[in-house]
Amino acid sequence: MLPKDVMLTAQKEFVDWNKHGTSVMEISHRSPDYLEVAHQAEQDLRDLMDISDDYAVLFMHGGGRGQFAAVPMNILPQNATADYVLTGSWSKSALTEAQKFGKINVAANCHTENGLGSVLPQSQWQLSKDAAYVHYCPNETVDGIEFDFVPEVDKPLVADMSSCILSRDIDVSKFGVIYAGAQKNIGPSGLAIAIVRKDLLGKARENTPSIFDYSLQLKHESMFNTPPTYAWYLAGLVFKWLKKQGGVKAIEQTNIAKAELLYNFIDQNDFYQSKVETRYRSRMNVPFYLMDESLNTAFLSESKAQGLLALKGHRSVGGMRASIYNAMPLEGVQALVDFMQDFANKHG
Amino acid sequence: MLPKDVMLTAQKEFVDWNKHGTSVMEISHRSPDYLEVAHQAEQDLRDLMDISDDYAVLFMHGGGRGQFAAVPMNILPQNATADYVLTGSWSKSALTEAQKFGKINVAANCHTENGLGSVLPQSQWQLSKDAAYVHYCPNETVDGIEFDFVPEVDKPLVADMSSCILSRDIDVSKFGVIYAGAQKNIGPSGLAIAIVRKDLLGKARENTPSIFDYSLQLKHESMFNTPPTYAWYLAGLVFKWLKKQGGVKAIEQTNIAKAELLYNFIDQNDFYQSKVETRYRSRMNVPFYLMDESLNTAFLSESKAQGLLALKGHRSVGGMRASIYNAMPLEGVQALVDFMQDFANKHG
Numbered sequence: 058m059l060p061k062d063v064m065l066t067a068q069k070e071f072v073d074w075n076k077h078g079t080s081v082m083e084i085s086h087r088s089p090d091y092l093e094v095a096h097q098a099e100q101d102l103r104d105l106m107d108i109s110d111d112y113a114v115l116f117m118h119g120g121g122r123g124q125f126a127a128v129p130m131n132i133l134p135q136n137a138t139a140d141y142v143l144t145g146s147w148s149k150s151a152l153t154e155a156q157k158f159g160k161i162n163v164a165a166n167c168h169t170e171n172g173l174g175s176v177l178p179q180s181q182w183q184l185s186k187d188a189a190y191v192h193y194c195p196n197e198t199v200d201g202i203e204f205d206f207v208p209e210v211d212k213p214l215v216a217d218m219s220s221c222i223l224s225r226d227i228d229v230s231k232f233g234v235i236y237a238g239a240q241k242n243i244g245p246s247g248l249a250i251a252i253v254r255k256d257l258l259g260k261a262r263e264n265t266p267s268i269f270d271y272s273l274q275l276k277h278e279s280m281f282n283t284p285p286t287y288a289w290y291l292a293g294l295v296f297k298w299l300k301k302q303g304g305v306k307a308i309e310q311t312n313i314a315k316a317e318l319l320y321n322f323i324d325q326n327d328f329y330q331s332k333v334e335t336r337y338r339s340r341m342n343v344p345f346y347l348m349d350e351s352l353n354t355a356f357l358s359e360s361k362a363q364g365l366l367a368l369k370g371h372r373s374v375g376g377m378r379a380s381i382y383n384a385m386p387l388e389g390v391q392a393l394v395d396f397m398q399d400f401a402n403k404h405g
Numbered sequence: 406m407l408p409k410d411v412m413l414t415a416q417k418e419f420v421d422w423n424k425h426g427t428s429v430m431e432i433s434h435r436s437p438d439y440l441e442v443a444h445q446a447e448q449d450l451r452d453l454m455d456i457s458d459d460y461a462v463l464f465m466h467g468g469g470r471g472q473f474a475a476v477p478m479n480i481l482p483q484n485a486t487a488d489y490v491l492t493g494s495w496s497k498s499a500l501t502e503a504q505k506f507g508k509i510n511v512a513a514n515c516h517t518e519n520g521l522g523s524v525l526p527q528s529q530w531q532l533s534k535d536a537a538y539v540h541y542c543p544n545e546t547v548d549g550i551e552f553d554f555v556p557e558v559d560k561p562l563v564a565d566m567s568s569c570i571l572s573r574d575i576d577v578s579k580f581g582v583i584y585a586g587a588q589k590n591i592g593p594s595g596l597a598i599a600i601v602r603k604d605l606l607g608k609a610r611e612n613t614p615s616i617f618d619y620s621l622q623l624k625h626e627s628m629f630n631t632p633p634t635y636a637w638y639l640a641g642l643v644f645k646w647l648k649k650q651g652g653v654k655a656i657e658q659t660n661i662a663k664a665e666l667l668y669n670f671i672d673q674n675d676f677y678q679s680k681v682e683t684r685y686r687s688r689m690n691v692p693f694y695l696m697d698e699s700l701n702t703a704f705l706s707e708s709k710a711q712g713l714l715a716l717k718g719h720r721s722v723g724g725m726r727a728s729i730y731n732a733m734p735l736e737g738v739q740a741l742v743d744f745m746q747d748f749a750n751k752h753g
Contacts, residue, residue: 068419072412072530082593119466122630126614245430247595247633265507266474282470285595
């Protein structure tokens with residue numbers, strides 16, 4: 058879901074951008090007008106996340122999955138080890154991909170506390186002595202588990218922020234690499250953002266594909282190859298929209314309100330349940346379960362009839378999942394809660 | 406440049422696709438509606454190029470440059486050799502990237518005939534005895550050199566068709582791999598198409614990034630990771646548009662007419678020149694030069710004032726370049742020729 062205002066602007070400009078009589082996707086990525094779009098998007102992202110000049114901000118191809126490979130190819134030397142913290146489906150996938158490129162130590166494994174999904178306290182992690190970096194996924198989209206702390210490690214910290222970037226205030230200086238597939242909080246699929254501390258650059262393996270080489274892309278301002286120009290433009294519109302909303306701190310307050318509304322309803326209603334420990338509940342993706350799962354099909358069809366789409370949980374975990382990213386307004390969550398209440402009244 | 410009809414359709418559907426009240430870029434790539442778009446796009450491409458079931462058709466991230474790496478990672482075994490035929494800027498870039506992954510033999514080098522850009526006759530190529538494949542670029546975008554024949558080799562033939570795919574009738578069965586970045590004749594940047602003969606699959610190197618693994622992507626219908634959904638949708642609209650134009654054979658006739666109009670004008674006018682041997686002149690990208698290059702700046706500014714954009718040649722070759730891809734109508738080429746005549750009259 059993208060912000061409605063962004064979509065309406067993009068639609069208006071679709072065939073006649075900037076009075077060119079043509080679409081932004083049809084002009085050269087090297088034209089001055091496009092470069093202005095590209096540079097402004099980078100600057101707006103830097104402003105929103107308060108990213109210092111110690112970091113490169115790269116706009117790349119290949120989504121989050123591409124970055125699963127790009128990270129070890131760029132910053133894991135041959136024969137070195139990287140630590141991976143597993144909290145769910147996406148951190149596991151990152152681990153599987155990284156294993157192609159070197160030795161990976163599982164520093165912590167998926168964890169339950171009182172039968173609820175949880176994060177293993179950092180004191181119990183088995184970190185390697187000489188890890189090249191420590192990787193984790195601050196928000197697990199499928200499992201609905203979100204870190205409420207930033208790990209304190211003495212190695213470069215690498216975070217897959219695909220599903221939480223720009224949703225809450227973070228201190229970028231605590232990280233070595235932050236990456237994100239664009240399709241949750243930034244823009245359409247096909248774009249990935251990588252924010253890389255510059256002292257980590259210049260060590261890519263010789264057989265790193267150019268499109269994944271952080272140093273090369275920095276040198277060419279993410280244009281060594283033709284970038285995904287339209288996705289980059291849309292990302293720029295989203296960044297502008299976010300600034301207009303008051304920036305990350307403001308949207309974070311809205312996100313907290315949205316999440317509280319939904320979790321409070323779930324907790325106070327014995328028709329539904331969450332299976333994640335309270336402090337690690339995601340503000341972005343809320344998996345929940347009907348107590349009587351035989352009503353799942355009815356729930357999905359009735360919600361769809363109400364215009365509430367895509368509520369089916371990931372096939373690996375079942376149940377339901379509400380995606381309440383930045384672009385989802387509080388009213389959207391209220392509409393969901395209202396429906397859930399009506400459904401409970403009707404079927405309870 | 407994309408076909409006007411395609412852009413207008415996409416604009417109309419931008420915020421309300423298929424009566425969903427939402428954009429096609431906001432719905433899940435696993436939803437039945439999106440899968441229908443994806444499958445139809447593949448089928449239309451198969452129809453247009455007459456691609457048999459012996460070939461996988463993959464919709465991938467990373468553009469043409471990504472495929473420069475994907476090809477050797479998938480089909481060049483360690484310690485094996487691949488032959489590369491160099492005819493210009495893009496085949497050279499493909500070679501440079503492939504050298505990261507194995508031994509590359511330059512089977513032919515860029516060639517001039519009578520001072521004009523040309524293709525070395527195949528009889529003079531130095532092909533390796535045991536090459537895993539032979540790579541060439543049928544149309545060089547920067548240099549304006551296009552093959553008028555398909556090489557006859559007894560190894561899998563790999564072609565970078567980024568700037569000529571769907572512009573002329575080809576016999577897919579002569580190729581092992583055809584790949585193309587989308588942004589010339591297919592759709593927006595960010596998408597690459599790979600058409601891979603299935604007997605070449607299953608040999609990817611262990612450290613091939615998943616997003617580049619042909620076999621894995623085939624198994625998951627190009628959805629092992631979230632694909633660039635909006636670009637795929639737009640590609641589908643372009644394929645439908647091309648069918649409506651009568652398919653590849655019909656658009657080829659238009660492309661021939663467009664190219665003849667422009668080259669004939671250049672040849673008959675001593676104000677301009679082409680620097681490519683007649684039989685190897687590209688139908689898609691026409692580099693040309695003013696005899697008096699001191700008029701270049703005037704040419705560019707006056708053409709821009711007439712709404713004729715992006716005529717500046719690539720910085721590596723200078724001069725001018727007319728891009729006359731499928732989406733450019735004959736009238737567009739006529740407008741260019743008219744301007745060129747007026748400019749010659751005025752400054753001659």
